[in-house]
Amino acid sequence: MEITFKAINDPTRREILVYLIGGAQNAGEIAKQFSMSKPSISHHLDLLKQGNLIHAEKKGQYIIYSLNRSGFELVHAWFQGFAQYFEFPKPKIRL
Amino acid sequence: MEITFKAINDPTRREILVYLIGGAQNAGEIAKQFSMSKPSISHHLDLLKQGNLIHAEKKGQYIIYSLNRSGFELVHAWFQGFAQYFEFPKPKIRL
DNA sequence: TAAATATTTAGACATTCGTTTAAATATTTA
DNA sequence: TAAATATTTAAACGAATGTCTAAATATTTA
Structure with a gap:
């Protein structure tokens, strides 16, 4: 969790995610x-990988990076905890 | 945006948000x-405020802090771009 | 008005972070 | 097998971050 939030803290890393x-x-x-x-980019990719935001797969001499669902799920779940707090108050009278 | 992501990067600040x-x-x-x-806490509150994640209101000699919707909306909107990619289930409650 | 309470601001310091260049590793091609 | 290509690892360094103590500001109470 800690490493995932850290990973999305950097603007370059967020751009990489959007690019992917x-x-x-x-x-x-x-x-x-x-x-x-x-x-530098290699280092950023490493941090994104540590945060489970991307996945790396070696293909010959290349390494293919793609988005990894699990890191996003983690952050998404954390934010869900606040969703209830911000829910719009229900009207007292049905409309 | 930058400051909002920075604000949620620190574990103490995230705990403060959960507490609120x-x-x-x-x-x-x-x-x-x-x-x-x-x-130290005062400094963390300041960063959370800068990121529009909390709101401060002076009440006599006290300062009352509460969650601020707009910072959460910002991050949520950013994640929505990935939600489509991953086809997250729609939250039951609007954030 | 003086003392007590609540909170922030300022300054200092060690740690972490993001970047660079140079070197190392792995794979493919000639 | 030697050279070329793709990528990472290592080492260095300045900038940013989180924490502390001490001092300042604002408000309330005696």
Whole structure:
């Protein structure tokens, strides 16, 4: 949980996640989207993976990254705890 | 947006938010829940306020803190972009 | 008005974070 | 097998973060 929240704290990592909505990509293609060194992107990918927000699969010399449901579920579940609090008050009279 | 994600990154701040589900409280009462100095809690409250996750209202010598819908809406909206990708079940209660 | 209470602001300090360049590892191709 | 390509690991470093104590501000009470 801690590591998942940490992972989404960084703007570059959030951009990577949004980028991956478009579909799985290898590390090099992901790095191309950013004006940042490949080792930096590699590090960000590692943190996203630790937070279970992405999944890595080796394919030959490439590593393909894709969104991982479980990290998102974790955060989503946490937010659900607040949903009840913010529920609109029910009208006293049925409309 | 940046500041809101930053605000929920810290575990103490997330605990404060969860604590406030139980209802609005003044700074001293909030601080009592944690084994941490009051200035530290005050700083955390400030960051949560900056992220629009809580609202502060002065009441005499006390300051009453309560959950603020707008910060939660912001993060929720961001996650909705992924909800479609993962086809999360729709929440029963609107956030 | 002086003392007590509630809370924040300021300054200091160790730790964590994000970035870079250089080197290492793994895989494919010539 | 040597060279090229894809990616990570390692080491370094400045910036940001979380915490503390001490001091300041604001409000209430005696």
